[in-house]
Amino acid sequence: MSAVAIALIAFGLILLSIGFGVWLRHRLPERHLNGDSKDVIKLATALIATMSALVIALLFASTRASFEATNSQIGQLTAGVIELDRLLKDYGEEGTVLRQALRQDVATMVKAIWPEAGVAAPSMAPSSTLEAQTIARLRHMTPNNVLQSTLQARAAAVGSALAQIQLTLYAHPTDSMSKPFVFVLVLWLCFIFCTFAMSSDANRTLLTVLFFCALSAASAIYLILELGQPFDGLMQVSSAPLRHALPPL
DSSP: OHHHHHHHHHHHHHHHHHHHHHHHHHHGGGGGGGGHHHHHHHHHHHHHHHHHHHHHHHHHHHHHHHHHHHHHHHHHHHHHHHHHHHHHHOOOOHHHHHHHHHHHHHHHHHHHOOGTTTTSSOOOOOGSSSTTTTTHHHHHHOOOSSHHHHHHHHHHHHHHHHHHHHHHHHHOOOOOOOOHHHHHHHHHHHHHHHHHHHTTOOOHHHHHHHHHHHHHHHHHHHHHHTTTTTSSTOOOSSHHHHHHHHTTO
16 A cells, blocks of 8 residues: 555544544533543643654654665665776777676666566566676676776676665565554554544634644655655655666667
8 A cells, every 4th residue: 555545544534533532522521521531631642642753753764764775775876887887898899798788787677676667576586686697797708908807806896786785675675664553653643633622622723723733644654654665656766867877888
């Protein structure tokens, strides 16, 4: 299920909890909402609200850091591909064949990492990695001079680093957020907004404020889920730099 769908469901459930709180306000005896009962309800709501705010803040910071780290890995992968292509270009005529293979490998790699590129899930097949294609063929090249030997050694090192980054990206989970965890968070938010609606008689101002607060809470859940899916959704890491890293031969 997409992050947008989950956020909309959370928003709907929070609105239902507000409506349930308004209904309870008129159904419960007045003594249940005054005096000591009111103080206990406030303390319980404050406790759950603090827990929810802390969890949301920690989740946002964690997913944001993970998103930035993945974006940095894509930058390193793009820079490494460009460097490898230049090394093969300087190698000479024998490197031209590998440059063609490198372009095919990059296209396959993009399709495997980004689902919208044509593959629903990343493939861990050895034949799809740079290690099994370009790098393996690079190791079998026979240098004719010291310069080619140096270029081959450097290209092999760059290629091995690229293969490692690629496998790390393949291993990235498509959805790093546990659904039961999100369910519990939404349940806490529903409790909070239900008690908010119970605390006062319903009027336009109160309902408007609660509506926008519910929208903000659902938006926070959406941002957390979206950042947890760096290769899918509206805020995904762009594949354009890697797609256009190598000019056509």
